[in-house]
Amino acid sequence: MIIEVRMILNKTFILFYIFSFCSVLLFAKTNEVFSTIEFGFEAGSEITENRYHEYWDKGISINSFAIVPYYYGSFELGFQYTEYKAKENKAKDLEDISISLGWGKSIPIFKKVELYNSVSFVNHIMKIIYTSEISSESEISLNINSQVKYNFLGNYKFIAGIKYSTMYTFHKINHSFYFIGISYSINTPAFIKRFLQ
């Protein structure tokens, strides 16, 4: 019963998110579309443990991203590298390289502080390291990301955030990460803007 309610809530949440995203875009307009690119670099580690961690230690990760403003909110493209060390004789070491595409929205909190929330669709390429060979797996996950950004100097921002991810394997794998990093914004070069538009 609890599982069913949870599934219905999950579906309702996804649908609500999609419809809110679509409907606000119908009415939103701004001349800042694709005007800037914010590049970011973060590093972090997993926060909580679950069934997955019976076989692997908590992952250590580095993450980079690029964010461009859209009519409402922003589109983001991200790359993340994570390393999972296997517990002795229980599994194999893993290296996970992922690319993500998402949409998010910044909410100003104070003059130089903002809260940025996003959802992204992620493709993972996981290298499985055996003693004599390396094989790879391709998986997908859905990420929910929340960051606090502090504009401490010019175009530079300090970032602290958390990320929750669900990977759609036969036994679903959940990860929750904290990240700390820095970002820098530039005006979008004309040729990139033309391509995007």
Add this chain to the structure above:
Amino acid sequence: MIIKHFFLFLFSYWMVSISGFINSDIVFSQIITKNDIENSGIVRISEVLLLIDDSRVISHEGFTWKASINGLSSYQNQNWIIKIDDVRYYRNLFDVNNLNMLPITLFDILYVEIFNVPGLCNSEFVESGMIHFHTDRSVESKNKYSGYAVIGSETGDGGPYNTVENHSSPNVDKTGPILSIRNKFNVNDFQIITSFIGHSHCFSDSKLRKRNEYSITDGETWAGIKRISPSLTIIKRAETIQHELNANFSYSDKYPFFLESLGREIPTYSTFSNIGYKNEKIISSKRKIKSSIQYSFNQLKKYPNIYNFDFDWNLHIVTSTLELEQQNIIDRIGVIAEYDKLNTDYQLHKDHFFLFKFYCNSRYFINDKFEIDASLKIVTNKKKYVPKTSLSQIFTIDNHNKILSSISYISNLPEENPNLLYWSKNGYNLLEVNGFDYIFEDPIQSESKLTYDLIFKSNYNKYFDITLNGKFRSFQNLNLEKQSYTFNNETFSFDSPTEIISGINGKIIEISLRLKQNINQNFNHIFFFSYQKSVKGDDLFISNWEKIPQNKFSYQCNLSLFNDIEIGIIFNYFSKTKWSNYNQIEGESYNISSQEIFYTASLKAIKTTNIKIQKKFLNKKITGSLIVQNLFDENYIYHPIGASFDLAYFIQISFDI
């Protein structure tokens, strides 16, 4: 007797009403546009069947699909017609019509016409539906290249858990790719279109992989399908005449052909090829003559398999058509000659047959509000003549509302649906030689059906369309397969003798409702519901229709945003089904990732949601899309021993320059 009188009535009514006909097109059809396809989140051409309003579908591996279109046939008798740019493609192989073996991809399609009410359409008498693909043949630019690539992955595999003991499951790193390139070259009066398609389809399902990996004996472990398909079309357009030459070829190695009578897939080399010529000549302002000749070759060759099973199937089909189209008493009249020959080492009593088909169609406007369309086709094998006839009326109530009705009576010769039963009767004893029981009565009876459709269409205003539909189908003398499968632990497959029961009768009724709302030019959505039930008939007929979902519900919403971003969401619901021929497999199980999963003959309802987000770049020359199929990761199967499908995602890139 009643049927004969009915037919005589229809024929005499048709003869009386032909005076005063004028030419125009009545269609009881659904149009699926390129935009509908782009927004629907489908990636394979066979999935167009999911976009047909009133179709129920099954697929046991996601590559080969069967459809029941508008209640005109069950999953047996897959004799719906496939056409591309007015050329018929004979892809029916042992009652399987595989759209994925066509020489086009979704990206090539301009629009698709679905004819789902019996009647004469484009020289063909539609009995169980017709799917007509139209591709882009415009002549604006001299040289145009287009390409399409799609690659994805299905979730639900073990992922990193594959390295953990007892946690492994089928590993699918990618689904696809589907790659296609097409060139359209216009010079003077000539147009030359060339294309090439490469397509891979991997099995993601544990039981399907196990069954297929067991049967393949060439040492390969990968279980899936690969196919290539080159094609060439040359068109010469002049003032009053157009010539067209087309040639195409589809080849698949290790195609696991699933034959229901065998209860398993048999790996084969499968080939379909077509060569044809057609022309259209305008002979006056009111008359046009069309003629064509087509040669098709369908082949199933032996691939090394543990059963040593060899289809040894080489079917040659030659058809020739001559048609007169005119704005006169009879608007369309034509004749088709068809010759089928099967080459095989099985000892046939008869390896070929001829069919001659005569047809005509007319339309009559009684007044400005009431019009009638009548069509007739007579088919003969030189020994017996059978009719196919339909009578349709359109009553225009006012500018916004119409009532359409159509009644048809269709009788078939056994040669018109030359399936396994037909060729087995003529000595193609494929199953007996390989130790399978295949029992049938002799002679095979001619099947027939009576259909009635009543449709109310209303475009309440420019924002809102309603279509309400009521249908009745009566089937007579059907030849249906009867099996009772048991599970074979050694081969992971299913065994049963197949008995063909002839003279099966039954009736079905159906109601459906379609609502379309265009909120503004950037946003529209479509709601569809239909309920279908077999109301009377023999037990085998009723159990056969229990395999088809009684209820279908679909919702599609299309949204266009700024900067050429489009979002499409489609939801499909098919109610639960019951497969009584698999009753004995209840309780049998298989293991996947340390979990025991049970086979069942009662399939739960299917609920799927697809979402597609698409962005066009560089003045719409390049399009990139993200497609997610089965967004909520509902685990579902279409067939009791078929694959279960999980959430899958695809990246699609296309260009048109």
